[in-house]
Amino acid sequence: MSAMPTQNVSRRDFLKVSGGLVIGFTLAPRLALSQDRLPGSLEANRMLDAWLRIEPNGTVTIFTGKIELGQGIGTALSQIAADELDVNLQRIDMVHADTARTPNEGQTAGSLSVEQSGTALRFACAKLGVPATDLRVSDGTISAPGGATVTYWDLARDTDFKRQATAKVKPKPPAEHKWVGKSIARRDIPKKFTGGAAYVQDVRLPNMVFGRVVRPPSPGAQLLSVDEAAARRLPGVVAVVRDGSFLAVAAEREEQAIRAREALTRSARWKETASLPPTGEALYRQLMSSPAPGDTVVEKASSVAGAPPVKTLEALYTRPYQSHGSIGPSCAVAQWQDGKLTLWTHSQGVFPLRADLAKVFGLKPQDIRCIHAEGAGCYGHNGADDVALDAALMARATRGRPVKLQWMRDDEFMWAPYGSAMAVKLSGGIDGQGNIVSWSHEMWSYPHSTRPGSSAGVNLLAARHLAQAFQPVLPADVPQPAGGAARNAIPLYDFPNVKVVKHYIAEAPLRTSALRTLGGYANVFALESFVDELALVAGADPVELRLNHLKDARGRAVIEAAAQRAGWQPGLLGDGTRGRGFAFARYKNLACYCATVADVEVDRTTGRVSVTRVVAAVDAGQIVNPDGVINQIEGGIIQSASWTLMESVRFDRTRVTTRSWSDYPILRFTEVPEVEVVLLDQPAERFLGVGEGAQGPA
Secondary structure, three states: OOOOOOOOOOHHHHHHHHOOOOOOOOOOHHHHOOOOOOOHHHOOOOEHHHOEEEOOOOOEEEEEOOOOOOOOHHHHHHHHHHHHHOOOHHHEEEEEOEOOOOOOOOOOOOOOHHHHHHHHHHOOOOOOOOOHHHOEEEOOEEEOOOOOEEEHHHHHOOOOOOOEOOOOOOOOOHHHOOOOOOOOOOOOHHHHHHOOOOOHHHOOOOOOEEEEEEOOOOOOOEEEEOOHHHHHOOOOEEEEEEEOOEEEEEEOOHHHHHHHHHHHHHHOEEEOOOOOOOOOHHHHHHHHOOOOOEEEEEEEOOOOOOOOOOEEEEEEEEEOOEOOOOOOOOEEEEEEEOOEEEEEEOOOOHHHHHHHHHHHHOOOHHHEEEEEOOOOOOOEOOOHHHHHHHHHHHHOOOOOOOEEEEOOHHHHHHHOOEEOOEEEEEEEEEOOOOOEEEEEEEEEEOOOOOOOOOOOOOOOHHHHOOOOOOOOOOOOOOOOOOOOOOOOOOOOOOOOOEEEEEEEOOOOOOOEOOEOOOOHHHHHHHHHHHHHHHHHHHOOOHHHHHHHOOOOHHHHHHHHHHHHHHOOOOOOOOOOOEEEEEEEEEHHHOOOEEEEEEEEEEOOOOOOEEEEEEEEEEEOOOOOOHHHHHHHHHHHHHHHHHHHHOOOOOEOOOOEOOOOOOOOOOOOHHHOOEEEEEEOOOOOOOOOOOOOOOOOOO
16 A cells, blocks of 8 residues: 655645545456456445545444355455555454445355455555555555655545545555455454344344234235234233234233234134145156256267267256254344334345335335344345344334344244255266266256345235235346356366256245355255266276366365365275265356365164265465355355255145254254365465355265
């Protein structure tokens, strides 16, 4: 960072000579220097004062539209900003996702937070008229060769940040980083560890009441009657709201709201229909019999005539409906004042949420303020957005008093969007030399993104239950290259003949949306399992077979690193009780590279499978916070193991029957494998998203 000094430095003289302290941003520094269009979310948020403010008290406030949901981005972004601004880390304050204060960066999803917002902050540099070597900056103090100094805080009083970013200044080289690349303690952990006010569930406002919602017993059920009067007579009840099939209650105390909910549930009469699919193998047969046409995602045929396959293989892999399983049920706090709505929400996209709420209430978006407050567990589109509408509907009846409305556990399991059930059919052929010469990947899936803002309708649960209902519009699938249903279905391996086909069924019998990795988890599971199946048929070592078909040097490096750290022995087979598995993927074929080696044990008496140890190697480009990357990989491995071994939503032809943790077991602490993560740092490379990188390979 550099600035124009004078011999008798005052902030006003400094600004006259230098033209001001100017901050520039970009979201992709290596691209921005060669293009006029500003990359990513900076293109739609060009004003510098939307991103940064130099405070008179000696601090710097960074505004980001991305949210902290336990992945540690608040810490990582502050490290980037501190390095590029040459200030101590303690001076950085972070403001996350507030529609009144931060830029609109859409959803926090797809492992893009550091890759997008992080590189935006990276270009925070002074734009001045003298060589940078003539000046030095230390903790916000600019020093000239003659000894004159001036601070950011002096300059900022007369600096107007209401100007557009240019993204023309080159960021610091890695050798000059003080904070990036270090394992800095997370900002969000102390309150969580000590039981402080860390989550939206902890929000307390003056005169606040507590709400609960009474959901229908099954999808599509209609409320026929309910004894509202009896509920209103219960102790502490402030209001009961019925609008069509939407039913909710608010009370002075939380336990009073729960009792009133129970009373309303007992008295409610519903009209239900049997609209759910069959279970077990019949679920996948029905899915695969859908009339949805096959969409060819990619088709590649070798221009060189090769030897025909001498061995062929087919396999079918399936994934059940799965729940987010958020530890804390979804919650929001809502308050109406003078016809305007304020919401505290753990939504991953406060601006898209605001847009859908504006449709429901007939308001201008600027009359709604959505403030992010972290939720206790979030892996995609859970109930965070839905409960925000619930709270807002309830708060209309409380005469200005704020309402904290929290779902119950059965609400979460029965009504938060699920990860889609999927079926994946693969076939392949091997030539006489053991090379994979043909590859076919065909999948069937329901939607993986029905978030607010993803279609022209209203994607909020209660909106479809109102007397004047707002229906969602059937969503299109997430397009390539990131992909939704077909995420990671295109193999990175160099197979001469490849065909990938997607059957996308837009209308799902159970509500589905984004669950960590979208279709990537099922596709990588199927793809990598099938590579192992082909290796067995070919009599080849699984690691060697992968390396023989992969040219990507960074991909090869993570495969070799994982195999080496795990002590992989080519040709070593399991004994029927213990065995090892190997897998590799580059998330979305765009983000981080990850390879894993899993040690697995099988109880031959019970059939119980347990994962005892996992070694992972990861290339996430330049690593901002090594411990943060390790946290993400560890969490992804553990969650993926839980999905694969245990998790499945249960239902009959009318109702979801999964309603509690006893109905939906997850991996317990005693079952968590030992995890070791090897980081392949690439300081000269751009950031690569890492939050979901381990999910598929694990």
